[in-house]
Each structure stands twice: as structure tokens, then as C-alpha cells.
Amino acid sequence: MTAIRARSATPPIPGGTAGQRASGGWWIYLLLILGVLLMVGPFLWMLLGSLKPQAEFLVTTPTFLPKAATTDNYQRLFSQLDFPRFFFNSTVVALVVTAGNVLFCPMLGYALAKLEWRGKRLIMGLVLATLMVPAGITLIPNFVLMRNLGLVNTYPGLILPFLVGPFGVFLTRQFMYGIPNELLEAARIDGANEWRTYWQVVMPITVPVLATLGILTFLGSWNSFLYPLVMAQEPNMYTLPVALATFATGQYQADHGMLMAGSVVLVLPVLVIFILFQRWITEGIATTGLK
């Protein structure tokens, strides 16, 4: 809550307000840099490891840097294993899930924020209540449902349960509540019906929130594991995390270089998205407090 109020009151400019005035010395920078190295270190280790030939893992004193860097691990990932397919599966699922959330969640968000209708309170209560439900609880019934619909090991089976979520409703509703009613009244007086008001007045203002929602939904879907683990039963439908975990705990568990390369493939797109949109991601999380 404090976060939400803060955002409108003080711009998050480094060193901007008096309260943000620095009072620290060089040692704080030093500690923070050490901390960042600790954060980034494992990723470097992953990247360097993915370039090492298998033989370099088995020597008695391994080195941090690869001695004879090779792309062999990546080549095997894409020829021996079907990583292009897994990458494609992850991309399709994440894109459709994102589209569903960005389309449907703000619609309900608007209806909850700005419209009066019977059943509104009930729906709002239900949606808020499910914010806390552990993901594992819907796993078995959804598996049974998909099995009976013949959707296990299909794209719809991986996508349908995540096409909407309470988080998106919460995020958009909260934002739309702050849109002045005068703005909507003006559109109505001009003869626009609710749908036109929604598409032409409300949605354009909501774009930044939708961007945050879209990015967070994409990342969540890209990284999700438990549900696809259950629903993707054959390798042809594996998403990247399922494929990586299956190989890492199965027959390839000693193939260190290839597993590191697989981790890079799984992490890299997310890193690119994060670096491009980091402001929206961290601000969005800070204002909602939800991942």
C-alpha cells in the first residue's frame, strides 16, 4: 500500500528527494558489488560451463574458464535432443497464455472497477480468494479433466488453465479504479456505449499496466514447471523447463556441459526480456507486490 501511494507522490529518481540523500561511504558500494557478484556468478559459471567440453569437467582441478571453448554442447542439444521443439512449445504456450490474460483480465477488471451489476461482489470475492490458493491443488482435477477431454499432451491442455488468472484482474482493476469517472461520462455523453468506452477510452490509458501484466505473465508461463510436468507426457510436448528437468534427473544427468547449455537456452530469452523491460518488471512488482 505504501508502495502505491509512494509512486504517485515521489518520483523514483536516484538521489532525488532529500530523504534519499546518500549518507554512506565507499564500503557500502564495495559490499553491494560483492553481493552483485554473488548474484551474477552462478550465471557466468553456467555460461562458461556450457562452453566446456565434457573432458574439462572430469579433470581433478577444474578451471573457471574453459580451456578449449566449444559449441559442441549446443550442437548436441539441437541435434541429439529436440531442443528446437521444446523452445517452440514454450514459446507457443507462453504467447497464448499472455494473450489470454491481457485480453480477458482487463475486461473483468473494468467491470469490477467501473460498472454496477448483480453478482459483482461475489465474483470479486472469488477472484481475490483464489490469489492465495496453492498451485498444486488444481493439478489433479485439471489432469483428470484434460484426460477426459483428450487434451493431455496437447497445446490446449497446457494453455487453457492459465488463459486467465486472478493476478491480472487484481492488477487491472486496481489501476482502472483510479481512472476519473468524468472521463468515462464524457465518452458516454458523446454517445459511446460501454464497449466503445472500454476500447477507445479505458484501454489506451491502461497500456502501461497491460505491458507489465503481459511481461510478468509471459515470464511466469515460460518458467512454469509443475503443471507442464504433469500435462506434457511425451517429449514432443515438453516445454523447456520440463525437458531440462527430465534430462537433468534422467539419462543425461552426468552430461554437465549439455545441461549447462540447456540452462542457458532456458534463461537467455528471459534475460533479454528483463534487460529490455526491467523498469516495467520491477515497478510492476513493487506496486502490486505480486509476481
Added chain:
Amino acid sequence: MTAPALVRREATRGAAHVAPRHGWRQDLIGWSFALPFVILFGVFLALPILAAFLFSFTSFGLRDITNPIGASVVGVDNYAKLLSDAKFWKSLGNTVYFVVVGVPLTLALGLVIANALSRGITRFRTAFRVGYYLPVITSIVAIAVVWRFLLNPDFGLINLLLAKIGVNGPNWLANPALAMPSIIAMAVWRNVGFAMVVFVAGMQAIPSMLYEAASIDGAGRWQSFRYVTLPMLRPTILFMLVITTIGYLQLFEEPFVMTNGGPLDATLSVTMYMYQQGFQFFHQGYASAIAYVLFVIVAIVAFLQFRFLRSET
């Protein structure tokens, strides 16, 4: 920041929207906006939550999957069995261990870093924030695979560094006493950036004049933190406590990839045990009971903490 915040915001702003006519027409418009969401939400989220509850009172198994109605009702047998299931208690104990050690560590470190970023330094804030946030957005599976190598006794980076200072590092993940601490270390490493970002936002809301007044009164760095930052940040801290606890109670990917619940079930979590029962042994009725026990624990924790939060502010 969720339910109570909405209620409070509404109270200060008055009625949501002027409603000229309140009739079926408006109901129709409202529902037309709500319907796509409500259908998907009902079929894939609300109904499954109810179905899991019903399953937990049956002996639902592999042959019932194609005919769920035919599963035989066994009353509270699954729950009774849980009470005497040593493996379940072990998994619950492990999960509580993970939460009780992991949550305070994550929040405390997040607070320290957030404080250093907002009050200790003036430059490179964005760079630091990106650095600390990096692990949060990456796949736990990938991180677990990488950490498994970092912790490898023969060629992992951690033992490599320990060897440099003459310490013979242990086999972290194969030692029942060290496996869970290793997983906790990884979880703290991954989530500390999330706590940091939320705390930084909370700290930006603290009026600067409070710090000015404190420094006029002669407060040092520690005293401003103790008597200004901490009390003002209390709602944010409590909120993070709820969110992090709920997340940590659902521990799954880390032990799945790193230890498969071992050694000697030392890292078996409740969600992992549910997965094993449901999808390796196909005792879906029993697994649903496990899921519901976890659900109830999460709900109680959330309820207690939110109540605490509301009475505090």
C-alpha cells in the same frame, strides 16, 4: 496490499461509479465483460478447487481417471491415514524447516540490501537493482541445475573455492544434514532480489522529513533505520512475510531437480510428496488430501498474518 488495500482505497474514494439505472441492462453489460474470464476461471480454477476437495474423500486412483464419478467414497480415511503417515510428517517437517529458516533470511537480507540501495548510496542504483533481481526472473529449474553443479563435491565452484583456502568441502546434497540448508541457501539467493524491490518501493514512501528530524535529534545511521525505517515499513514487511511464506510453503522444483527429495527424505517437501502420490503411485485421492492440508495451512497462515497486518495499521 491486496484485499485490505482495495477496501481502504474504496472507502476514501466513495462509490465506484455513478449508476443512473440499476436494471437488467446494466447486469447484462457487466456480465458481458466478465463472462470470458468467469467461464475459464470457473472451469479451470474454481471447479478444480472444489473437485480436489471431493476427491480427497475418495480412494480415487488410476482406473477412476476416465470415470471420476465412479470413485468410491471413503470418508475421512485419507486424512486419517495422513495422520499416521511418517513420510507425510517428514515432508511437512522439512517444509516448515525450509519456511522457518528461509523466510526470515530472505526478508532480512532483502531489507539490508534495500536500505543500502535507498539510503546508503546515490549512484548505480538501477544497475544494482538489476543485478540483485536477476535470479528472481529466471527459471527455478535452470537455477537448480546450475546450483547442483556449483555444489558438486568434485568439480563444483563452491568446493573449488573452499579448496583454495585449504578446506575440504563436503558433499553438500548427499549429506542429510546439509541438503536442506543448501536448498535454503539457493532459495534465499534467488528470492532476496524480490524482497529488495518491494522494500525499496516501501522506503520511497517514507517522508524525508522524518529522517531530517531524526538527524536533527542526533540519530545515526543505525538509529534512523531502527526508529524511522523499520516502523514505517512495518506494513510492507508484514505483507512480504505473507507472500514469501505462502510461496515457500509450496517448495517443489528445487528438491525435484537437485535431490529428488533425498537423501533419506531430508528434502522431501509436501508438494513433492503430493506429486509422488498423485503421479508416480497414482493415489490421486490421497494426493488431493495432501494438497488440501497444504491449502488449509496456507490459508491459516495468510489469514493470521493479514489479521495481524490489519490490526497493526
